[in-house]
Amino acid sequence: MRTVQSGSAPAHSRIAASWRRSLDKHGLDPGAHSAPHRVDETQLRQRREEIGSFLQIAAPKLDQLFGLVGQSGCTVILTDADGVVLDQRCTAADDGVFQEWGLCQGADWSEAAVGTNGIGTCLAEERTVIIHGREHFLARNSNMSCMDAPIYGPDGRIAGALDVSSARSDQTEAFNRLIAAMVAQTARQIEVDTFRAAFPNARIVYADSGGTEPAVLLAVDADDIVVGATRAARKAFDLGPTGAIKPLPAADLLGRDDGHSGFEKAERTAVIRALTRAGGNVSEAARALGVGRATLYRRMKRLGIGENPT
Incomplete structure (x- = not known):
């Protein structure tokens, strides 16, 4: 009681501040x-x-x-x-x-x-x-x-x-x-x-924010859009403390940029994925993309992609 009633103690001690809430805000008796x-x-x-x-x-x-x-x-x-x-x-x-x-x-x-x-x-x-x-x-x-x-x-x-x-x-x-x-x-x-x-169909990305905050995780959907973030990630990337977050591309949030933009970036990603799945086999990748082999070669040249994208 003496601590709570002093003028300065609650300002300098979190425990004393909690005692003051207990007494003044909640009306509790410490002897109960x-x-x-x-x-x-x-x-x-x-x-x-x-x-x-x-x-x-x-x-x-x-x-x-x-x-x-x-x-x-x-x-x-x-x-x-x-x-x-x-x-x-x-x-x-x-x-x-x-x-x-x-x-x-x-x-x-x-x-x-x-x-x-x-x-x-x-x-x-x-x-x-x-x-x-x-x-x-x-x-x-x-x-x-x-x-x-x-x-x-x-x-x-x-x-x-x-x-x-x-x-x-x-x-x-x-x-x-x-x-x-x-x-x-x-x-x-x-x-x-x-x-x-909470995000069973999303890719969970660990985001290195440069600090020591734990559990900095992002949920990213199949279109590379951030659809969820942990409390620490919300704080690290200024996404708002609670509630639904505004969807945005993961690449924008994480500061990654490969020099391409818009449809070109999407096309490049699709070609690289197809080639990777095909183990570098251009003919097989072309069939998966539904285009001719020659067409795929032209696109690869335009996009600066080699036969082994990895």
């Missing part, structure tokens, strides 16, 4: 002892259905992450964009502890519901967070350590949060940072797999 609200089974089922294939795509990654951290007193949790727990992994020995804390399917861990915590603050600030011990807003959660990363959907919007929470009171901040790195990496893997699944 009630467990997080849980949606009923019908609402939980509806939320799981609304998120579609996201859960099935994420499940193997949750298993892999749990295999790394599960025996150290941690639970692995996947939430929707509202902070409601949709899926979870934990050992039978730790299940009772997490149930008592309210870390279970259907529980609402949004910042509006329980104040500063890994899941809710990650979603509120759209960033990877570590909320350790007394950094939690509610005193009842002060023995927890939570490591979280947001997961973006193919439309650039937040799809959910990936959380690892620890039941060990002696867990160190150094170990938390190690787990946080694994959580962030797993979240990006889920994001990539979800993006690929």
Whole structure:
């Protein structure tokens, strides 16, 4: 309370800023002892259905992450964009502890519901967070350590949060940072797999933006038109943060130019593809294109294409 009421602390600390939101915006009491609200089974089922294939795509990654951290007193949790727990992994020995804390399917861990915590603050600030011990807003959660990363959907919007929470009171901040790195990496893997699944008929192109932003992927259709982009790609290429992107040629976006334009470029591409498929056999390529061998030779000469285009 003293920290929140000070004039400068929230401006210099993200944790303090989250505490202020918890107190002033959400009207929460840091001394409250009630467990997080849980949606009923019908609402939980509806939320799981609304998120579609996201859960099935994420499940193997949750298993892999749990295999790394599960025996150290941690639970692995996947939430929707509202902070409601949709899926979870934990050992039978730790299940009772997490149930008592309210870390279970259907529980609402949004910042509006329980104040500063890994899941809710990650979603509120759209960033990877570590909320350790007394950094939690509610005193009842002060023995927890939570490591979280947001997961973006193919439309650039937040799809959910990936959380690892620890039941060990002696867990160190150094170990938390190690787990946080694994959580962030797993979240990006889920994001990539979800993006690929959203564009099953497109070619997925890794775009080197020159930075360190992860998952810079573009979905390109058969006509070389960009039809989708991950959140990081949207940011790298200024495509707008969310929603449908304006279709544009991949070559324009990636800055590739072979010196040809318009119909000439399309014709050159078609000829090169035909020759490549034919293994350089001009007669076979001509038949595939529906033109005579002599005609194809003339076009190849005009376009500057040799018999072996590779």
